[in-house]
Each structure stands twice: as C-alpha cells, then as structure tokens.
Amino acid sequence: MFSKACEYGIKAMIYVATQSLKGDRVKIGDIVEKVGSPEAFTAKILSDLVKNGLIESLKGPYGGFAIQPAKMESIKVIQIVSVIDGDSIFRGCGLGLAECNALEPCPMHSKFVKIRSELKKALETTSLLELANGIKTGKTILIR
Amino acid sequence: MFSKACEYGIKAMIYVATQSLKGDRVKIGDIVEKVGSPEAFTAKILSDLVKNGLIESLKGPYGGFAIQPAKMESIKVIQIVSVIDGDSIFRGCGLGLAECNALEPCPMHSKFVKIRSELKKALETTSLLELANGIKTGKTILIR
DNA sequence: CTTATTTGCGATAAAATTATCGGAAATAGG
C-alpha cells in the first residue's frame, strides 16, 4: 500500500509527536529505536518532512526533532503520505494507465474510485494528534 | 497499489478472456500489443498464472493462451492478484508491523481494516467475465 | 574559540522489482 519510506515516516512522526506532547525533543537514534527503522534512511525521510514543514529540527547538542503540539490536530496523515509517496495512490489508475480518466476508464475503474476515495478520506480526516494519543494511552503500538 | 507485474497480469487476463469469448487463442505478441506491457516479462507472469490454473496455454503453431468461457464467471480478480502479489495487501499491516493484529494494533489499524476489507470484497466479487464484457462493449479500455 | 553533539547531504551500496536475452521443450503440419 505505502512504501517502506512512507511507513517509517508516519511512524516517526507519531513517535516524535508523543514526545513533543511531553515537551521533549528527540534525536534520530531514539526515533529509529522506537520505530524499528534504519537510521540513515529514516533521517533522510525526516529531512524531507522538515523541508515540507511537517516537523521541525534543530542541529547540535540539545537538538533533535519536534512538532509543535498546536499543529498536531491540523497535521493529517495524507500530508505525510503526499510528501513521501506523492499522490499517485489517490490520483493514479489502479491498472497503471497513464492517468485515471472516468470518460475512458480501465476495467477496474468503477471499483477502484470508491475504495480510493475512501482511503483518501480516511487519511484526510486522521490527525497526527489522534494517532499520537493512541500510542500515549497504550491502545496502539509502533513496533512489535 | 498493485505491482506492475500484477497490473500486466490482470490486463493480460482480461484481453485473453475477450478473445476466448470469440473462440480465439492469442499469442504473447498479440497480448502485449493490446495491453502495452513488455513481452518477456508478461510471458513470465502468464506462465505463473498457467501454473496456478487461471489460464491455459498451448505450445507450437496455432498455440497461445486461452481461458474457457465457462470459467470466466468464477475467476475473480482476487485470484489473479493473490497469485502475482500474494495476500499481503489483504492481510499485512498498513504500517509494516510484522503482522496485523487487532489486539495489538498499529495506530492506523482501525482506519485500515475497513478499507482493506472493502478492497478485498471488491476483488472477490469482480469476475473476469464482467471485466471482459466491459472491454467488449467498449465501455472500458486496456491501453491509452 | 574550542569542543562535543546532532542534523543535512552527497556519494555509494545492497536488495527488490522490472525487463531482456538465448535457447530448450513442445506441438502442429507437411
């Protein structure tokens, strides 16, 4: 469904959010430990998210990653996915035609659009805060 | 969503079905022309589908691929997808945890299961005959 | 200013996916 990069990015964002809610900045080493992802690769992905304004970073001692709690409600999962994987999941044709076009649809089109729009809607309405709270209350986990 | 291999496989199956409905066997060269996929790669995928009994092949002159029209209603898209991509789309965790487990769910689990089960249901209830008929009536296309 | 720390970044490597190539095996027809 999502790329590995995207999975790591989402999980990293959630973990940073939980720590930012407690006022803690987190270093990459801490993140990858809690998320179970490769360090340098995850750092690259986070760097991408920094450029797109979804998370902030600070270099040097006492540095690390943080997300302002005030932003967590407005950050939706779809934004993370869009930065890392682009929007091909939401706009592309399920059978790989150059573009998805309802006037000249592929054989799977009518089945696809429904599922795709539900996926999109779910990602649009799920906030980072909601996901971080799930971890905080122990209802959900990031690593097994 | 699906791998390229899976996209090619589904489209090839649909094209062969339309021709088998007319009583024609089709050669790999004809298939890839109508589907827009690389020849040797598509041949590999079809060979996999043959092994799994979803399509039949005949070597030599007047050979090629065919699907018995009587089977087309019972062949569902999910079978094609399962042969080529496996069932990780239907059973795996959306955030990449080792397995999807409702008792220890990842943060996206509750959103995911709904979409995943709808996707599964759609693929389970869509028959090859239905897709082939869409092509035959010109309502849908395989290549753009 | 110096040092220790931590992200940023370009180059590189490994692995997986996608794609190509060459020839073997089967088969129909003459």
Next chain:
DNA sequence: CCTATTTCCGATAATTTTATCGCAAATAAG
C-alpha cells in the same frame, strides 16, 4: 522425420527502492 512456431525456463541486465557511509554545517555550552 523435418520444419516452423510458440510457450517455457534459466541467466542476465536495468531500474527503482531501500539502506549505509563519511563528512560538512549548524549549534549549544564552557
């Protein structure tokens, strides 16, 4: 049989994705 045709199959190559490495840039603290 012999030949032409076509799928089958293993090896190989190209591309994309995933992952690692080394060092530069920034920053906080003494």
